[in-house]
Amino acid sequence: MNVLVINAGSSSLKYQLMNPETGDVTAKGLCERIYIDGRLTHKVGDKKVVKDIPMPTHSEAISAVLDILQDAEHGVIKSVDEIDAVGHRVLHGGMKFSDSCIIDDACIKAIEDCIPLGPLHNPANLMGIRACQAVMPGKPQVAVFDTAFHMTMPPKAYRYAIPTEYYENDDIRRYGFHGTSHKYIARRVAALLGKKEFKLVNCHLGNGSSLSAVKDGKCMDTSMGLSPLAGVPMGTRSGDIDACVVQFICNKYGMSVDDCLTMLNKKSGVLAVSGVSSDFRDLEDGAANGNADCQLALDKFCYEVAKYVGAYAAALNGIDVLTFTAGVGENGPDTRQAICDYLGFMGIKLDPEKNKVRGKEQLISAPDSAVQVWVVPTNEELMIAQDTAELVNG
Ligand code: AMP
Numbered sequence: 001m002n003v004l005v006i007n008a009g010s011s012s013l014k015y016q017l018m019n020p021e022t023g024d025v026t027a028k029g030l031c032e033r034i035y036i037d038g039r040l041t042h043k044v045g046d047k048k049v050v051k052d053i054p055m056p057t058h059s060e061a062i063s064a065v066l067d068i069l070q071d072a073e074h075g076v077i078k079s080v081d082e083i084d085a086v087g088h089r090v091l092h093g094g095m096k097f098s099d100s101c102i103i104d105d106a107c108i109k110a111i112e113d114c115i116p117l118g119p120l121h122n123p124a125n126l127m128g129i130r131a132c133q134a135v136m137p138g139k140p141q142v143a144v145f146d147t148a149f150h151m152t153m154p155p156k157a158y159r160y161a162i163p164t165e166y167y168e169n170d171d172i173r174r175y176g177f178h179g180t181s182h183k184y185i186a187r188r189v190a191a192l193l194g195k196k197e198f199k200l201v202n203c204h205l206g207n208g209s210s211l212s213a214v215k216d217g218k219c220m221d222t223s224m225g226l227s228p229l230a231g232v233p234m235g236t237r238s239g240d241i242d243a244c245v246v247q248f249i250c251n252k253y254g255m256s257v258d259d260c261l262t263m264l265n266k267k268s269g270v271l272a273v274s275g276v277s278s279d280f281r282d283l284e285d286g287a288a289n290g291n292a293d294c295q296l297a298l299d300k301f302c303y304e305v306a307k308y309v310g311a312y313a314a315a316l317n318g319i320d321v322l323t324f325t326a327g328v329g330e331n332g333p334d335t336r337q338a339i340c341d342y343l344g345f346m347g348i349k350l351d352p353e354k355n356k357v358r359g360k361e362q363l364i365s366a367p368d369s370a371v372q373v374w375v376v377p378t379n380e381e382l383m384i385a386q387d388t389a390e391l392v393n394g
Contacts, residue, residue: 001393002026002082003385006062007089008128010120011035013061017069017076017083020385026076027069031061042068049074058131066135085140086132087388089180089380090125092118093145095171100148100387103129103141111143117171117226142388149179149186152218157315160225174230176222178204178326182212184383185323188361188376190217199316201309204378205335206326207235207278211305213312221315223308229265232304235278238268239304273297280328280335302335306342313346322348322371324364325378331358336375346371 001021007014016028029042038055041048051068055061069077077083088103094114101107108129115122125143132141150158158174159167166172185202200214209232212222223231233239246260255263271278274297276286286294313319322343323329324336333355340350347370355364357375365373 001084001389002077003388004065004083004086005089005381005384005388006086006128006132007381008058008124008131010124010127013058013065013128015065016381016385018381018385020382020389023379023382025381029065029068031055031064034058034061038064040064040068042074044074044076047074058127059134062128062131062135080136080139083136083139085142085388085392086136087142087144087384088125088129088132089384090129090143090145091121091147091177092175093143093147093151094175095151095173097143097145097148098151100142100144100384100391102391103133103143107143117175140392142384142391144180144384144387146177146179147175149183150174150176150212150219150222153221157221172226174222174225176210176212176219177224177228178208178210178212179219179222180380180383181325181378182210182214182219182222184379185325185376186214186217186219187383189321189323189374192361192374192376193321193372198320199318200321200323201312201316201319202323202325203305203309203329203339204326205305205324205329205332208237209234209301209305209326209328211308211312213315215316221312229261232308233273233301234269236266236269236271238264238272270297270301273300280332284332284334298335298338302338303342306339309339309343310346319346319371322365322373323376324374325376330360330375330377333358336364336373340373343371348373 002017003020005016011034013031017026027044032039034055038053040051040053053064066080069075090111092114094117096110111122111126181204182202189200190196197216202212204210208228210224213220229237231239249255250257250260274283274294276282276294283294283298287298328335336355337350340348349366349369350364351366354362359377362375364375
């Protein structure tokens, strides 16, 4: 089976053509500068081709993807009929979606209804869906939501301690994101352990970072909230912050709330603390060269991640497995070590040799660690392809 996985942004569109059973990626790529001019980067194995193609809308971008997939020189299929289904990443499913769903008129309407909760991403995701409908009419399509995995959280985890009317009238609550990644890791750990009952804290640490507390495959709590701004400090996001900071800054500098939120989303996090970069490689280089602010940014990040692990160990009444995934989680041995150094009180102990691993699935805890610690590379596209295949095949 071939599933085309689409992640549509406002001016970009990532795609992968993959086999959901084997995880094999036949081709993948990126359309950029949609609405501006248009550029397609297409990869098959080690071969890469870049083409400037006019993309006045997402429809032309999807057409360009289908053309190159069938191209005599760079293509991997002979006809669009070889694509069995399309899986779309959709940011916000609000309270309407606790699972992935076959795209029909009702599903589209529900995604539209969630636009107030995901004002930047949901409209872009819908453009990707509509473009595929226009270019591949009748092709089965599935929406896979970043929030869906977290819908098993109990009310004590998802309700904010603010007047009920905002929850009842406006759906304001914790939703959480990176759900497709957290779900993939939970499934992968179940396969690694050969059982379904275990308590897991997954640390998805990348440019955006979130943690989730998972019991027997179900999400019990997660660090992001109504939006991806909440939780641990990230590349450019502040993470959790006292709301009075917004009031103070807006009042003192005559800044609008929207501008202040842009600052908290785009100019904060480890970028702000270090004053150097949002990229952990730059921070590690800076710290190694004696830059105290880079070291502080790394310390702050690891400290806050460790605090969440401790909190989730309490929420789950103990944990069996701790996992690290995404760019930093998979490739940052020093970051993993610094986080786990805080967690010795829980009996967590890394094997320094095994912890040197980068980008590969591996048990990194010492044999006498009370908790198994793993590096598990995430694969959100595979999770989307598998959900799509499951739904389309009934
Ligand atoms: P992601 O958002 O999952 O793509 O993760 C991006 C983050 O992963 C960036 O901050 C990168 O610096 C970090 N990253 C990627 N490779 C490495 C590496 N080899 N060592 C440390 N951090 C890395």
